[in-house]
Amino acid sequence: MTDAVTTLPAPAPIIEMQGVDKWYGSFQVLTDIDLSVRAGERIVLCGPSGSGKSTLIRCINRLETVQKGRIVVDGIDLTAGGKNVDAVRAEVGMVFQQFNLFPHLTILENCVLSPMRSKGMSRQEAEATAMQYLKRVRIPEQAQKYPSQLSGGQQQRVAIARALCLSPKVMLFDEPTSALDPEMVKEVLDTMIGLADDGMTMLCVTHEMGFARSVADRVIFMADGKILEQAPPAQFFGQPRHEKTRQFLGQIL
Numbered sequence: 001m002t003d004a005v006t007t008l009p010a011p012a013p014i015i016e017m018q019g020v021d022k023w024y025g026s027f028q029v030l031t032d033i034d035l036s037v038r039a040g041e042r043i044v045l046c047g048p049s050g051s052g053k054s055t056l057i058r059c060i061n062r063l064e065t066v067q068k069g070r071i072v073v074d075g076i077d078l079t080a081g082g083k084n085v086d087a088v089r090a091e092v093g094m095v096f097q098q099f100n101l102f103p104h105l106t107i108l109e110n111c112v113l114s115p116m117r118s119k120g121m122s123r124q125e126a127e128a129t130a131m132q133y134l135k136r137v138r139i140p141e142q143a144q145k146y147p148s149q150l151s152g153g154q155q156q157r158v159a160i161a162r163a164l165c166l167s168p169k170v171m172l173f174d175e176p177t178s179a180l181d182p183e184m185v186k187e188v189l190d191t192m193i194g195l196a197d198d199g200m201t202m203l204c205v206t207h208e209m210g211f212a213r214s215v216a217d218r219v220i221f222m223a224d225g226k227i228l229e230q231a232p233p234a235q236f237f238g239q240p241r242h243e244k245t246r247q248f249l250g251q252i253l
């Protein structure tokens with residue numbers, strides 16, 4: 001007889017993609033993507049430019065639709081119909097390469113907008129929440145400024161704080177440091193490391209392999225719209241299995 005503890009079902013993954021295919025017109029951008037992310041996991045997704053990384057993560061908050069397969073996020077089936085989009089957007093925070101802050105709104109207004117509109121938070125509550133996260137990314141003193149008055153690194157930290165204001169269960173990052181001047185990369189990576197230390201579930205597209213080595217539980221390599229291999233960082237960097245992975249690592253390391 002088996003022990004009761006060992007027969008408990010594993011917790012459902014927070015992100016589950018099964019057999020996902022996606023085309024842009026006649027171009028197949030994703031082929032048979034299977035990806036399962038557990039709560040608390042930190043995943044780095046890498047691969048050559050054009051391999052489909054942005055498309056893959058955009059599918060997870062339904063910025064893109066897919067033609068085949070299943071995507072379930074925290075129990076919400078995104079491929080079941082249109083109504084689930086708002087529900088999933090509230091659970092999945094996204095940070096882009098270009099910070100995508102609203103230029104005509106102050107930092108604070110950027111942070112309170114969605115919580116007030118989509119979560120029905122009062123202004124007072126939304127502002128308190130925003131200040132809490134602006135402190136966490138270490139720029140509460142910038143709250144009344146406009147995005148153009150901040151450095152790129154500060155803007156990206158605001159973008160992270162803004163996403164956190166919705167209490168997401170997962171954070172998706174799409175090359176969050178690629179548009180930054182080199183001296184600002186570290187402050188954004190440090191913010192991301194802080195999030196990881198707090199137990200946030202994270203799926204990060206990044207070529208910052210130092211970050212991958214120190215933070216990721218798993219590194220996933222994509223090429224030509226397919227997941228070619230995935231492994232813990234030590235194995236991924238130490239013994240890459242595919243020639244394409246070796247080529248890629250040779251170019252970026």
Ligand code: ADP
Binds near residue numbers: 050054
């Ligand atoms: P990555 O993020 O890995 O660089 P993307 O997901 O951005 O890759 O793009 C994968 C491929 O899909 C590229 O060949 C790109 O040109 C193409 N692509 C991306 N977005 C679109 C789109 N909206 N319409 C048509 N093709 C697209």
Ligand code: MG
Binds near residue numbers: 054174175
């Ligand atoms: Mg991309």
